[in-house]
Amino acid sequence: MDLSKDVDPIVHEKMKKNLVYVSCFSIVMLFAGLTSAYIVSMGDAFWLETPLPTAFWWGTACIFISSMVFIGAIDAARKGRQSLMKGGMALTLTLGLLFVYFQWKGFGQLMQNGVHPFQNHIVVTDGRYGDYFEVKKNGRFISLDGNDYLWNEKKMSSDEFGAFQKYMKEFISGENYNNKFRLITKGDQKEYQLIFNNEPLAIQNNSFYINDTTPLKSADILRLKQLAQNVVDGRGDFFAKGKIGEDFNISYKREKLEYTNRKLYYKGKVLSNFLQIKATESSDMASSFLFILTFLHLLHIAGALIYLSRVVVKTFMNKFGMDNHLSLRLTSIFWHFLGLLWGYLLLFLVFIH
Known part of the structure; x- marks a missing residue:
């Protein structure tokens, strides 16, 4: 017995939207906790600062354009323009898949530059040239x-x-x-x-x-x-590829370190023996956080794409029309949210990472 048929359509819509809003709020709390942990962790640690891969920027363009296309598709649904709605939904799905592609490509670019998610250090210690x-x-x-x-x-x-x-x-x-x-x-x-x-x-x-x-x-x-x-x-x-000061930086207590004659300098002075040991033993937590934040977001995108695929199939089966497009609007709310979340993460990584 489907009790939802006895519920007022306006109430039914509010219930569905509230479920989406609760999901969005829980995701916000998850990423707020992770970004807070990022900031706290970098307080008294050696931190690798690397530029974001170019593929991330292409992915950003894809997900923002997909949101605009999605808005156009819903507007077409309201006006009963089926062909335009179908084309818009198909394009939204394609752009979402392109975002996933560029994210994976970005992960590859990071690793090619010596930036890895786990079990990595900042400074080379084992097999360091000149030690032996x-x-x-x-x-x-x-x-x-x-x-x-x-x-x-x-x-x-x-x-x-x-x-x-x-x-x-x-x-x-x-x-x-x-x-x-x-x-x-x-x-x-x-x-x-x-x-x-x-x-x-x-x-x-x-x-x-x-x-x-x-x-x-x-x-x-x-x-x-x-x-x-x-x-x-x-x-x-260093594990990161390129030239320190140009392609990447190392900071301590949010102060960029200088590198001269194979030695690191903090505020114009050579690192003390204690800090030298700490630098050699420090794991690359910055890169780990970078991968965790972006990969977790990608997992949510993947989940949204699975549901979006179902919606696109229903679109081509003429399941939506002028008076029946609630699923489209609910999906768009979550999709726009994930796009805004990515924008926040990108700005966070640009200005903090």
Whole structure:
């Protein structure tokens, strides 16, 4: 027995709208809590500041245009213009799917730039170039400035760095228990010289020896593999790709840090030993929050798209008309809300992140 038929249409509409408003309010509370936690967490922590990927901006355009198209579709429904309503609803769904596509593309752009959701640090510690190992090329040391590898006091060209990466890649396959490496590029071995604690390493039977007699220890082989992985991945002193101060920033207590001679400076002074340790041990919470906020919003968009798909199907089945389009209006309320929520999150990330 359908009791809703006995309810006054105006009351029925208010009941349905209230359910939508309650859902919106609960989502507002969820994201208010997360953004508050974001602000509190950055108070006494090292924070990675990165620009938002361009794909996010394309997605923003899609979701805002979809809201305007949705408004036009409802107006067409009120006027009984079925073909215009169907076209508007189909376009709204398409733009919503494009928003999802651009969000995923944005996640990919972030990860390509060294920004990952979990288990990531800000400063490279394991396999850090220069701590244990260095490399000479044609008798000159390769040095590091941020994420830029230098040779002859100049940043390596893409070809030079590619050859360096090819050389270092061979050490990733080293076997920890027997000090063996699959060294293939014999020509490159003449061009490059691996240095361990200021001592050149000799290669004998695909193994490394210090002073031709002392084999490299397993712990040092692991460090070499970590360094090799960093070089192959294009990392220097930081996990984020690019140049500090231009492509990304690191802040402490909301103050941007300066970086000179491979050292971080806070308010013009080198970080104290305590802060140096804290910086090396700090996880990249900023990126974790970025992914959590945007992915949670994307999940709500996905849920809305599932329902929107059903509404579009009903639209093409001529289920809606001049006097029967409540489902359209209820869906539009939630869809507009998610668009406004994304606008808030975007502004929050632009000005706070």
